[in-house]
Amino acid sequence: MSAAEPVDLTVADLHPALGDSALTSMNFLNEVSERYPAAVSLAAGRPYEEFFDLAAVHRHLDTFHRHLVDDLGHRPEQARRLLLQYGRTKGIVHHLIARNLAVDEGITVDPEDVVVTVGCQEAMFLVLRALRAGPTDVLLAVAPTYVGLTGAARLVDLPVWPVAGGPAGVDLADLTAQVHRARAAGLRPRACYLMPDFANPSGVSIDTVHRHRLLDLAAQEDLLLLEDNPYGLFHSDDGPRPPTLKALDTGRRVVYLGSFAKTVLPGARVGYVVADQRVAGPDGQVGPLADQLAMIKSMVTVNTSPIAQAVIGGRLLEHGCSLVAANTRERSAYTRNLRHLVAGLTRRFPDQPDQPDGSAVRWTVPAGGFFVVVTVPFPVDDALLDRSGRDYGVLWTPMAHFYDDTAPVCALRLSVSAVTPEQIDVGLDRLAALITDELARRAG
Ligand SMILES: Cc1ncc(COP(=O)(O)O)c(C=O)c1O
Numbered sequence: 001m002s003a004a005e006p007v008d009l010t011v012a013d014l015h016p017a018l019g020d021s022a023l024t025s026m027n028f029l030n031e032v033s034e035r036y037p038a039a040v041s042l043a044a045g046r047p048y049e050e051f052f053d054l055a056a057v058h059r060h061l062d063t064f065h066r067h068l069v070d071d072l073g074h075r076p077e078q079a080r081r082l083l084l085q086y087g088r089t090k091g092i093v094h095h096l097i098a099r100n101l102a103v104d105e106g107i108t109v110d111p112e113d114v115v116v117t118v119g120c121q122e123a124m125f126l127v128l129r130a131l132r133a134g135p136t137d138v139l140l141a142v143a144p145t146y147v148g149l150t151g152a153a154r155l156v157d158l159p160v161w162p163v164a165g166g167p168a169g170v171d172l173a174d175l176t177a178q179v180h181r182a183r184a185a186g187l188r189p190r191a192c193y194l195m196p197d198f199a200n201p202s203g204v205s206i207d208t209v210h211r212h213r214l215l216d217l218a219a220q221e222d223l224l225l226l227e228d229n230p231y232g233l234f235h236s237d238d239g240p241r242p243p244t245l246k247a248l249d250t251g252r253r254v255v256y257l258g259s260f261a262k263t264v265l266p267g268a269r270v271g272y273v274v275a276d277q278r279v280a281g282p283d284g285q286v287g288p289l290a291d292q293l294a295m296i297k298s299m300v301t302v303n304t305s306p307i308a309q310a311v312i313g314g315r316l317l318e319h320g321c322s323l324v325a326a327n328t329r330e331r332s333a334y335t336r337n338l339r340h341l342v343a344g345l346t347r348r349f350p351d352q353p354d355q356p357d358g359s360a361v362r363w364t365v366p367a368g369g370f371f372v373v374v375t376v377p378f379p380v381d382d383a384l385l386d387r388s389g390r391d392y393g394v395l396w397t398p399m400a401h402f403y404d405d406t407a408p409v410c411a412l413r414l415s416v417s418a419v420t421p422e423q424i425d426v427g428l429d430r431l432a433a434l435i436t437d438e439l440a441r442r443a444g
Pocket residue numbers: 045118119120121122146148195200228230258259260261266270271
């Protein structure tokens with residue numbers, strides 16, 4: 001945009017979300033990457049591109065087509081129509097998603113409770129749009145919060161109330177306090193959004209004991225939980241993964257948000273939502289929340305591209321519907337990178353003071369996922385990121401982007417997903433130089 005161009009509209013005349021930092025955040029971060037293309041990016045949470053395989057995409061499509069004919073008994077013209085014509089709003093791979101959830105997560109789902117969406121992002125939007133019934137509704141969200149969720153909430157005029165995450169991944173006392181505070185103010189907390197596994201951006205996971213307590217609390221406070229789980233398969237240890245909230249959910253408290261962006265292909269833009277909550281209509285008919293979400297979807301994207309769904313479906317079929325099986329190579333690469341990054345930080349910042357006096361450089365050691373958070377003794381803002389890209393050749397994400405206020409934040413997020421160990425080394429050398437120079441500048 002140029003200031004000298006003639007003007008027909010102003011942002012102030014458009015939806016208020018358009019001036020909001022939650023919406024400008026992603027664009028800003030993309031722009032910085034474009035500005036410094038030669039920089040090592042420890043910013044992008046994208047999957048590793050060397051795993052992408054165009055030939056496999058064609059094969060997946062064929063596999064799914066054969067499944068339609070051979071397994072489901074569709075005639076060739078019906079199968080062609082399913083793949084190429086407008087289609088079912090709730091999607092055409094719902095049965096495979098239900099099977100995948102059974103195989104990998106031990107979750108039993110009626111395929112009719114699944115809506116296949118244009119990425120998890122659309123799933124979040126549909127759920128928030130449905131839950132925001134009036135001006136007293138609010139959404140609770142564990143902070144720091146994925147900015148895509150905050151932006152979607154803004155677009156449906158749903159205020160987001162932060163809940164402390166803390167070392168347990170969710171501070172249950174704070175969650176209770178926020179629910180009570182909202183209700184005392186005449187507001188209606190509709191749900192709490194959280195990521196129990198290797199959260200973006202904090203990297204923190206919730207242990208099984210806390211998952212049970214969270215579900216108890218949700219029942220006690222009559223609250224829905226929105227469980228977002230794009231990173232859950234990328235655990236770095238070889239022990240069992242904790243059960244998802246949805247696997248433990250006996251009272252239909254959990255709306256489960258899924259994404260195939262990290263486990264199959266982001267370019268397919270396919271995600272889904274499991275919404276088995278029973279909704280009574282004005283005529284007394286009861287159906288799943290999924291049906292209401294589909295109603296909204298029919299006015300937003302009509303249906304998720306069946307071609308894209310077929311690619312996901314084919315990949316699932318080729319691995320017995322197990323994304324765990326389909327991602328062994330990916331999981332080991334991300335684990336290797338995560339360990340490499342943490343070891344690299346330890347080498348570059350040895351002998352940090354034990355006392356939490358704010359003078360140390362510290363970092364999280366997540367049990368999986370893509371993200372490590374580094375805390376430094378000075379505020380980390382967009383200007384520092386720009387300087388980091390320009391003068392040091394390394395990009396990362398200021399943690400301030402994941403908080404819904406303007407308070408300074410002394411932390412940055414590093415991502416290990418889109419880089420090699422060699423690039424991690426170069427990136428960390430450059431980051432260490434930036435931090436050392438910044439500390440010296442502030443000391444002097
Ligand atoms: C926590 C979280 N939720 C949702 C998404 C969006 O997923 P999708 O690409 O499927 O829309 C992302 C993408 O990075 C994410 O990190």
